[in-house]
Ligand SMILES: Nc1ncnc2c1ncn2[C@@H]1O[C@H](COP(=O)(O)OP(=O)(O)OP(=O)(O)O)[C@@H](O)[C@H]1O
């Protein structure tokens with residue numbers, strides 16, 4: 192799939208920007224704080240209806256303006272779509288071909304993206320929450336039903352936590368209601384566990400060779416960690432095991448005043464040579480491992496969606512040596528659309544530059560450079 196046109200109004204430092212993108216490689220270069228990342232953010236926004244760097248949509252509104260909008264013209268499986276998101280009065284309206292979409296999970300399945308940006312290092316270095324967020328974002332793009340079930344799980348979890356907090360305060364609650372909530376929670380939990388496990392298994396099918404390609408090290412994989420450990424259970428016995436485990440943990444959960452077991456406590460580790468890369472890896476290795484993770488998703492997206500997603504690469508070259516930069520560029524070849532930002536065109540080989548569409552970004556003014 193690819194984005195052909197991008198139209199941005201009152202977004203960050205762009206009052207009006209109309210861009211025609213190349214099917215393959217697009218490079219935005221310029222000094223710091225000129226608006227390169229803002230362009231990637233607008234693509235992230237039109238694809239997923241949220242920014243990759245803030246949860247507060249208001250931050251994207253150009254200072255002094257009342258509304259902003261992003262529109263995109265895209266191609267997927269030989270069909271053209273017009274996407275539009277309008278933001279006004281703290282509300283977003285999502286449109287595809289001028290029809291308003293009220294369900295996010297239905298809107299999401301159109302423009303698919305994989306993004307790699309500097310703060311992605313949090314996926315390895317940050318708290319488990321960053322890793323769960325990664326899993327949730329990717330699975331929501333791949334399987335619209337995942338987002339639906341996740342939302343249901345989170346609602347039930349909140350209900351359960353409210354009840355546990357009451358019990359913890361020695362308030363009386365309706366135990367049959369508590370048991371029903373638990374029952375539903377286990378069903379949703381199993382769906383989420385399975386989706387995450389399948390996804391991590393798929394990543395492990397090709398991440399080792401990608402990591403080897405860009406770092407020349409073997410023995411790399413992701414290890415899915417669940418609480419409780421569900422590794423040894425097949426689908427039939429998992430439900431009864433979870434129910435029993437949660438029932439046995441009742442006192443512990445009341446004492447904590449919150450639900451202690453389930454996919455909201457999931458995590459995964461980056462393992463190299465049977466050691467945790469988070470604990471023992473160098474800064475560069477950690478960054479490469481997250482990049483390998485993102486690159487390994489290309490295949491998974493392609494298999495699931497029938498087409499490769501759009502790759503957004505924000506300032507990825509800053510910490511890599513020249514040899515690694517060239518190895519990474521191999522992945523940005525001709526059969527995937529990529530949108531790349533850099534402060535320095537010297538980061539990118541002449542060969543790649545010769546087949547790229549190149550834009551200079553200077554204080555919100557974007558000009559195509561013909562070479
Ligand atoms: N809501 C907003 N309204 C107007 N301008 C904004 C808004 N949010 C950010 N900016 C401006 O956008 C610019 C930063 O843009 P961006 O993050 O895209 O920079 P960049 O070119 O990627 O820089 P770097 O190379 O440092 O990453 C800053 O000048 C900032 O003041």
Ligand SMILES: [Mg+2]
Pocket residue numbers: 227228229505506532
């Ligand atoms: Mg930037």
